[in-house]
Amino acid sequence: MGNIIQLNNVNKWYGDFHVLKDINFEVNEKEKVVICGPSGSGKSTLIRCINRLEEHQKGEIVVDGMALDENTKNISAIRSEVGMVFQQFNLFPHLSILENCSLAQIWVKKKTKKDSESLAMDYLRKVQIEDQALKFPGQLSGGQQQRAAIARALCMEPKIMLFDEPTSALDPEMIKEVLDVMVDLAKGGMTMCVVTHEMGFAKEVADRVVFMDEGYIVEAKKTNDFFQNPENDRTKLFLSQIL
Amino acid sequence: MKVLNYIRKRFFSSPIDAFLTLSIGYLIYLTIPPLINWTLIDATFSGNTKKDCVAGGACWVFVKMWFNRFLYGLYPNEEIWRINFAFSILIISIIVYRFLNPKFKKYLFIFLVLPFPILSLILFSGGLLGLPTVDTSEWGGLFLTLVISIFAIIFCFPIGVLLAMGRKSNLPVIKYFSIGFIEFWRGVPLITVLFMAGVMFPLLLPSGTNLDKLVRVIIAITLFEAAYMAEVIRGGLQAVGRGQYDASKAIGMGYWKSHIFIILPQALKLVIPGIANTFIALFKDTPLVFVVGLLEILGMVNLAKTNPYWLGMATEGYVFVAFVYWIFCFAMSRYSLSIEEKLKTTN
Numbered sequence: 001m002g003n004i005i006q007l008n009n010v011n012k013w014y015g016d017f018h019v020l021k022d023i024n025f026e027v028n029e030k031e032k033v034v035i036c037g038p039s040g041s042g043k044s045t046l047i048r049c050i051n052r053l054e055e056h057q058k059g060e061i062v063v064d065g066m067a068l069d070e071n072t073k074n075i076s077a078i079r080s081e082v083g084m085v086f087q088q089f090n091l092f093p094h095l096s097i098l099e100n101c102s103l104a105q106i107w108v109k110k111k112t113k114k115d116s117e118s119l120a121m122d123y124l125r126k127v128q129i130e131d132q133a134l135k136f137p138g139q140l141s142g143g144q145q146q147r148a149a150i151a152r153a154l155c156m157e158p159k160i161m162l163f164d165e166p167t168s169a170l171d172p173e174m175i176k177e178v179l180d181v182m183v184d185l186a187k188g189g190m191t192m193c194v195v196t197h198e199m200g201f202a203k204e205v206a207d208r209v210v211f212m213d214e215g216y217i218v219e220a221k222k223t224n225d226f227f228q229n230p231e232n233d234r235t236k237l238f239l240s241q242i243l
Numbered sequence: 244m245k246v247l248n249y250i251r252k253r254f255f256s257s258p259i260d261a262f263l264t265l266s267i268g269y270l271i272y273l274t275i276p277p278l279i280n281w282t283l284i285d286a287t288f289s290g291n292t293k294k295d296c297v298a299g300g301a302c303w304v305f306v307k308m309w310f311n312r313f314l315y316g317l318y319p320n321e322e323i324w325r326i327n328f329a330f331s332i333l334i335i336s337i338i339v340y341r342f343l344n345p346k347f348k349k350y351l352f353i354f355l356v357l358p359f360p361i362l363s364l365i366l367f368s369g370g371l372l373g374l375p376t377v378d379t380s381e382w383g384g385l386f387l388t389l390v391i392s393i394f395a396i397i398f399c400f401p402i403g404v405l406l407a408m409g410r411k412s413n414l415p416v417i418k419y420f421s422i423g424f425i426e427f428w429r430g431v432p433l434i435t436v437l438f439m440a441g442v443m444f445p446l447l448l449p450s451g452t453n454l455d456k457l458v459r460v461i462i463a464i465t466l467f468e469a470a471y472m473a474e475v476i477r478g479g480l481q482a483v484g485r486g487q488y489d490a491s492k493a494i495g496m497g498y499w500k501s502h503i504f505i506i507l508p509q510a511l512k513l514v515i516p517g518i519a520n521t522f523i524a525l526f527k528d529t530p531l532v533f534v535v536g537l538l539e540i541l542g543m544v545n546l547a548k549t550n551p552y553w554l555g556m557a558t559e560g561y562v563f564v565a566f567v568y569w570i571f572c573f574a575m576s577r578y579s580l581s582i583e584e585k586l587k588t589t590n
């Protein structure tokens with residue numbers, strides 16, 4: 001099993017502000033990694049660098065054997081290998097759920113409309129909202145929207161799934177339905193990188209947990225180790241606040 | 244009783260309300276009856292010279308006798324069927340369009356926007372298939388108004404979209420070109436632009452080359468309005484959240500695909516009222532083409548009113564033009580509202 005994601009000494013600045021500092025990080029194929037840390041520590045920035053929604057200035061990022069830098073020509077190709085789920089769902093409000101899920105298959109993967117829609121229906125069934133397929137995002141509950149967003153990402157049949165606080169914008173009663181879908185996905189063998197504060201989820205599915213603070217990866221360990229023997233004081237403090 | 248109550252509540256609920264109601268009522272009393280008298284009751288409709296108008300009201304005989312000129316300009320009478328033919332096809336297509344199923348709608352729309360205007364232009368100019376050539380200097384009246392505005396509308400929209408996208412581009416060359424272009428055209432009055440296009444531009448061309456005056460004017464109006472269109476559309480682009488860009492990139496769509504399928508549909512929908520506004524303004528700017536000697540409907544009225552046999556008919560002419568302009572502008576405004584409504588319900 002090789003590293004499907006590899007970051008070596010990655011640094012990133014927003015203007016003068018140093019967001020990511022000497023990040024070394026790797027994810028093996030089929031591995032599930034949870035990233036946590038206080039607000040503003042750079043978690044979102046880190047995973048947004050993995051599909052190059054953000055550009056890093058120093059260091060190297062290699063995803064599935066392809067290096068991400070200014071010279072990368074096939075950035076769209078890399079992005080369609082890496083699915084992403086956002087905190088705010090970011091469904092396309094002017095398209096039905098089915099169209100949300102089939103659009104990129106048709107125009108990026110050049111599949112027929114029929115094939116795209118049947119695959120879309122398969123994934124909508126998997127996340128249990130096949131009965132909502134013809135509705136528009138605005139007509140769905142938050143939990144349903146997030147599950148639709150997961151289905152949309154899965155429709156591109158990515159090798160890696162990135163999640164950026166997928167449950168933070170949800171009402172408590174909807175969190176579970178989304179986490180259940182993610183647990184299923186994890187059990188299906190997907191490579192996953194999840195920014196979340198749901199420590200229950202981390203304990204259940206994560207192979208490793210990464211703790212970030214002020215742009216550094218402060219601690220990265222096997223899940224059990226992380227929760228039982230945190231070494232760094234900041235990790236201990238964070239865990240004591242969140243558990 | 245109910246009616247009285249309603250009136251009291253809506254129009255006389257306070258002293259200020261009562262005052263406003265009474266003064267507006269008085270204004271209506273002062274203006275509307277004389278207007279109706281002039282336009283309809285005391286007006287003359289039959290006859291064929293100015294002398295037939297003795298009733299004291301409007302002399303619609305003027306408009307009647309000049310009707311073809313107001314509609315078609317100096318286009319030869321025996322060739323007018325070409326204009327009627329093309330516009331009939333346009334009107335029929337628009338009616339048919341409403342009842343077509345979406346699949347064919349797309350094709351009809353593309354036909355109407357691209358091949359149809361070009362074919363019509365060829366038909367209007369003639370010179371092919373035994374059709375006598377009609378020089379564009381003979382085009383005029385409402386026909387010219389429509390030719391100029393339809394072409395300018397069709398072209399200024401996509402150019403405006405590209406400029407708006409250009410202005411938000413990360414590539415400095417494209418960005419500064421777009422900004423420069425937009426600010427240049429917004430900074431000059433249309434009338435000077437038309438003058439330049441009509442009178443100065445030919446002097447700058449290498450001698451021997453000749454671009455028809457009407458074409459130059461259409462290009463000038465198109466570029467001018469495209470700058471305004473660009474700013475309207477940029478407003479829409481800015482209102483689409485960053486999350487939409489992120490999400491479309493994240494599923495592998497590049498710049499063009501993201502914009503065509505995700506960003507523009509949302510941005511344009513938000514600015515439909517602004518787009519309609521720009522189209523209406525464009526339509527109402529067309530009379531300015533008189534500065535280069537083209538006479539659209541208002542120009543034709545100005546010509547007719549100086550005819551020795553029809554002196555003193557300016558008011559009738561202007562009222563008629565105002566009415567025609569109003570019908571078209573009102574139709575555009577309603578149409579944009581109906582599109583807004585339709586897009587609202589599907590979302």
Ligand SMILES: Nc1ncnc2c1ncn2[C@@H]1O[C@H](COP(=O)(O)OP(=O)(O)OP(=O)(O)O)[C@@H](O)[C@H]1O
Nearest residue numbers: 014017019037038039040041042043044045046165
């Ligand atoms: N586009 C940007 N321009 C400038 N600064 C930014 C930008 N995006 C994020 N930042 C800053 O970078 C830092 C890290 O942001 P990031 O969103 O990665 O944090 P996070 O760990 O995801 O926090 P949260 O838990 O609140 O989502 C923050 O201090 C933020 O203010």
Ligand SMILES: [Mg+2]
Nearest residue numbers: 043044045165
């Ligand atoms: Mg974040």
